[in-house]
Amino acid sequence: MSSRTLLWLVPCLIVWAVLPFIVPRNIADLLVFTGIYTVAGLGIGLLLGHCGIVNLAQATFYGLGAYASAYCTVMMGLPSIVGFFAGAAISMALAYVIGRPILRLTGYFLALGTLALSAIASALFFEWDWLTGGTLGIGGIPKLDLFGFLLDRPSRYYFFVWIVAFACMAVAHNLVDSRTGLMLRSMRDSSTAAAALSIDLQTLRTKVFVVCALFGSLAGSLFAHHASFVSTQSFTVDRSISFLLIPVIGGATSIPGIVVGALFVTFLPELLSKLGDIHQILFGLALVAVVVLMPEGLVGAFGKLRTRFAKRGGGHG
C-alpha cells in the first residue's frame, strides 16, 4: 500500500471508528442505514456500471433477505445466521432462474423486465400474508448477538453493518479486478465484439445479477435485524428506485461512489425534511441537478474537478 493511500486511509478509518460515539443517536441510525444501502447499492452499481443493466428489482431481493431473517428467527426460532443464509440462497436461486430469461432483453425492455419483477414481488409480499404478515408485517425480530455482545444500539450495530459493507466492497472490487471484470468491461465496450471473442454474455450477466441479488438479500437481512420489524411498505417499487439512485448519484463504476450515493439517499431527505412540506420537491430538484450536471455521478465529477485543478496547477509550474 502506498504512503499516499495511507495518508488518507488512516484518517478516514479513525473518523469511521469514532463517528458513532460522537454523533446523536438519530445520525448513528442514519449511518447504519447508509451501510445497509451501500451493500444493496453495490450490486446495482456492478450491473449498471459494468454491464449497462438498469436493475429495478433490488427491493425484491432486499425483501427476500429481510423476510427470510424475520421468518427464520421469529416464526421458527432459528439462529440469525440461518436467516442470512436462507435469504441469500433464495435470492440467488431466484436471480438465477429469473435472470436467464430476463437478461436476454436489452435496454428499456430489460429495465421494464426488472421493474415487472419488483412489482410482482411487491404484490406477493402483500398477498402472501400467511408468510409475510402482509401489511401488519412481522415484528419482534431479535437484535443480533455476536458472541454474547448484543448489537442493540445503532452505535454498536454500525460496526457490524459497515464490516459487512467493507467485505461486500472487497468482493465487488475483486470481481471487477479479475478476468471476469475484464470480460464485463469488454461487454460494456462492445457486446458484439465480446460475443465474437467467444465470451458468453448471457452467463456473465446472470453471474453479476446473482451477485447483485446476494448483496440485496444481505442488506435486507441487516435491515430486518436493525428495524426489528418488516412489512410490505419497505419493499415496494419505490425502494427499488431509491436503490437505483445510489449508483446513479454517486457513480456506478466506483465503489466510493456507491458509498457517496448511499449517503446522499439516506441523509439528504432527512436534512431537507427540516424545511417542511417542500422537502420532497427539493429532493427531486437535487436529484435532477446531479443527474443533469454530473452524469458520471458525484465521485466522477469530483475526479474531473481534481484533474482540472491539477492541470491548472501544472500549467503555472
Added chain:
Amino acid sequence: MLEVTSVSAGYGALTVLRDVSLRVGDGEAVALVGANGAGKTTLVRTVCGLLRARGGRIVKNGTDITATPAHDLAKHGLAVVLENRRLFGELSVRENLILAETVGRKVRGADLRFSWDEVTDLFPVVKERMASPVELLSGGQQQMVAIARALLLQPDLLIMDEPSTGLAPKVVKDILLVIKALRERGMGLLLIEQNVGIASEITDRAYVMSVGSIVHEIGPGEWQTFLTDERLVNAYLG
C-alpha cells in the same frame, strides 16, 4: 473444414444472403471478394453466430454449427477478426489478449496451438505496447493486436473481415507477411476482402459475391486469369 451450404440470412424483413454455399478445406486459404454491400460481412456474422441463419447449414469439422451461438465459436476452432478490428479500446493490449487467452485455455486445456509467447513473438509491436490502452495505437498496430487476440482463441480456421481497410500499404504488407507465416503453420483462412490484389496474393482460390449470392468461383491457379479479365472484374466488383 468449413462448409456453408445454401445459407440465407438477413435483418428484419430484409433478406441479404440468398442460397450462399462455400467451402474452406483444412489449412486452405480462401477469399471472399465482392463490392461494397455484396453481403460479405453479413456472411461473416452468420458463420460466426452473430446473426441467425434463416436457412441452409453451416458445418465445421463435421459438426453442424448453424444454430451455435457466437460464444461457442472457439470450441469449434473458429476465430474471427471483425471489420474495423472491434478491439476494446479502453483496455490495454495485455488485457485484450488476456481475455482471449482465458477463453482459449478453457477450450483447449493444456494442448495449445498458439502459446502466449509464440503469439507475442509473431507480433513484436504487440509485445512493445503491452501496457498501452488499445485506443492509443495506430490502425496497423490495432490490426496486429486483433489478429494476435484471435490466435489466442486457438483456432484452426481464422476468418478475417477486411483486414486491410484504412491501412497504409506498408502496414498491409506487414500484415500479409504475418498471414503468410500463419499459413505455413497450417492455419486455415477465410479472407473477406474488397481489394482483390491483396486477396490474390495470399489465397489459393476465391468466391465472388454480388447482391447476397455467390456469382463466380475462382479456382486454384485462376487468380491471374480473373484479374486480367477486365470484363469479369468490372461485372462482379464494380
